[in-house]
Amino acid sequence: HFHLDDEEGRTFRIAVVGQERASSEGHVSMEMRTKAIMNKANGLSTINPHLRGTRDLLSLLFGAGGTDSMNIKAEPRAHVLDAFCLTNATLCSAHKIVGGKVTTKGAPTDTMVSACHDHLKSILQILEPTVLVLQGEHARQSTEQVLSLSLPFDSVIEAAIGNEPVLVCALSHPTSHPSRPGQRHTGWGSANTAYFRETIVPLMNDVRTRLLA
Secondary structure, rough: OOOEEOOOOOOOOOEEEOOOOOOOOOOOHHHHHHHHHHHHHHOOOOOOHHHHHHHHHHHOOOHHHHHHHEEEEEOEEEEHOOOEEEOOOOOOEEEEOOHHHHHEEOOOOHHHHHHHHHHHHHHHHOHHHHHHHHEEEHHHHHHHHHHHHHHHHHHHEEEEEEEEEEEEEEOOOOOOOOOOOOOOOOOOOOOOOHHHHHHHHHHHHHHHHHHOO
């Protein structure tokens, strides 16, 4: 359900670029990742803050009624998490070690970012999304390099991938936390967070208005 057209011929192709997979598990295929996401979508396993925030964002874009309704108009009827593409700025992972323990916080190296630049560029050229959502600083910087374009946080930028127009929105990562006391909390692992209500809702409403114009 990645490519969706409404009754008036307007196209929805929504891609989300995350940072890197927060797991040390290697050789995860597309089929394995899709199954894991859909198990969470269908309540067969616990949905994490990253996918919960992404789900609620997609619900806004599809006009699916926020967290009250997770289905969209498609044949057959589909869950919003089955109607987008999730990729990462880097296809491998490196994680910070704190107190001798490996955490889920990513620490991508310059080598990783450089090696994956062409992969990310090719992925976006193949997908030709009409909406591109970037999650976190690493995803934002990597995509800026691919598009040769400045992509400030919390804004909607009109760009192009090849000859296809795309609306790009750079956000914090759903699992982000303040790095120092008094810093604004920009995590959005729930639709009830301040960042989701005050920043994401108006931005996604703006994106949807432009798509439907």
